[in-house]
Amino acid sequence: MEHVTQHSDPHYDQEASKLGMWLFIFTELLLFGGLFIVYSIYRFLNPEAFQLAAQALNPVIGAINTIILLVSSMTIAMSTSALQKKNKGLTVFLLEITIMLALIFLINKYFEWGIKFDHGIWPGSEHMINDMSKGEILFFGLYFVMTGLHALHIIIGMIIIIVALNKVQKGTVHADRPSLLENAGLYWHLVDLIWIFLFPLFYLIH
Amino acid sequence: MENEKHHIVPYRVYFYILLALITLTFGSIGITHINVGEYSVLGALIFSTIKSFLVLTWFMHLKFDQPFLRIMVGFVALVFLAVIFITFLDYYYR
Numbered sequence: 001m002e003h004v005t006q007h008s009d010p011h012y013d014q015e016a017s018k019l020g021m022w023l024f025i026f027t028e029l030l031l032f033g034g035l036f037i038v039y040s041i042y043r044f045l046n047p048e049a050f051q052l053a054a055q056a057l058n059p060v061i062g063a064i065n066t067i068i069l070l071v072s073s074m075t076i077a078m079s080t081s082a083l084q085k086k087n088k089g090l091t092v093f094l095l096e097i098t099i100m101l102a103l104i105f106l107i108n109k110y111f112e113w114g115i116k117f118d119h120g121i122w123p124g125s126e127h128m129i130n131d132m133s134k135g136e137i138l139f140f141g142l143y144f145v146m147t148g149l150h151a152l153h154i155i156i157g158m159i160i161i162i163v164a165l166n167k168v169q170k171g172t173v174h175a176d177r178p179s180l181l182e183n184a185g186l187y188w189h190l191v192d193l194i195w196i197f198l199f200p201l202f203y204l205i206h
Numbered sequence: 207m208e209n210e211k212h213h214i215v216p217y218r219v220y221f222y223i224l225l226a227l228i229t230l231t232f233g234s235i236g237i238t239h240i241n242v243g244e245y246s247v248l249g250a251l252i253f254s255t256i257k258s259f260l261v262l263t264w265f266m267h268l269k270f271d272q273p274f275l276r277i278m279v280g281f282v283a284l285v286f287l288a289v290i291f292i293t294f295l296d297y298y299y300r
Contacts, residue, residue, distance in 0.1 A: 015272070018271070018275075019275070022275060022278065022279075026278070026282050029282060029286070030282070030285075030286070033286045033289070037289065037290055037293055040290065040294075041293060041294075041297060044294070044297065045297070059235065063231065063235060066231050067228060067231065070224055070227045070228060070231070071224060073224075073261065073265050074220050074221065074223070074224040074265070077215070077220045077264075077265045078217050078220050081214050081215050081216070081217060081220070084214045085214060182267075185265075185266075186266055189261055189262075189265045189266045192261060192265070193258050193261050193262070196254050196257045196258050196261065197251075197254050197258070199231075199234075199254075200234050200238065200247075200250035200251065200253070200254055201250075204234065204235060204238040204246075204250055205238075205247075206238055206239065206241075206246065
């Protein structure tokens with residue numbers, strides 16, 4: 001033990017915490033993967049109904065939300081670079097923008113779902129049960145479950161980013177100890193990754 | 207570069223990736239507007255796959271991480287594809 005080095009926290013292991021985050025991301029991918037398989041089977045069995053039901057979705061809102069998420073992914077990725085460059089002010093600023101973009105995404109989603117509710121479309125609604133075919137009910141069921149679960153991930157992601165932001169401000173997350181911010185970033189990119197597949201499968205059916 | 211522990215990605219690289227992702231998004235919107243029937247789904251999924259590859263490689267830093275992480279991500283993708291393939295075999299030949 002000749003080279004005993006001074007270390008503030010001997011339990012900190014950046015590679016291990018990254019690996020742990022990736023393992024968690026794999027479980028998330030398979031969770032959504034299962035839903036995508038359900039979607040593809042039902043679409044395969046009810047192609048016309050899915051096409052008809054998808055007419056009710058607004059591809060413009062979907063595209064706007066796609067771009068919002070892509071930009072937010074870029075800002076959080078940039079924030080990790082800013083942290084490594086020891087530019088705390090820019091890190092905080094980029095994280096604040098990311099949180100704002102996430103909020104705008106959710107507001108869009110609120111209005112989008114609101115319009116569906118105004119048209120009497122929600123899981124188990126009378127309009128759905130009485131007037132829609134089985135395939136259409138399946139489409140909207142999957143739409144609400146998958147975009148809802150995704151929105152839940154957006155909310156959780158926002159909370160994680162807010163925690164990371166606070167710790168960057170306090171100085172407990174810094175260039176030599178960036179794991180929390182990096183893992184928050186990985187989680188946020190996962191949310192983006194899932195949306196990349198949700199968007200064409202729900203909004204771009206013609 | 208690959209094994210450097212603290213590789214700092216320049217801001218502009220992320221910006222270029224964003225531009226590529228937005229371009230591909232419009233590409234996938236475009237391809238589903240062209241009337242190619244069943245192939246439009248396939249086209250949109252190919253665009254999505256390229257986009258997710260960019261996100262995984264650059265935004266999620268896999269390019270600069272240890273190779274075993276890339277292998278694991280690839281393995282998970284293969285498992286997922288295998289499950290889809292087997293499920294469809296089941297439905298197709300019922």
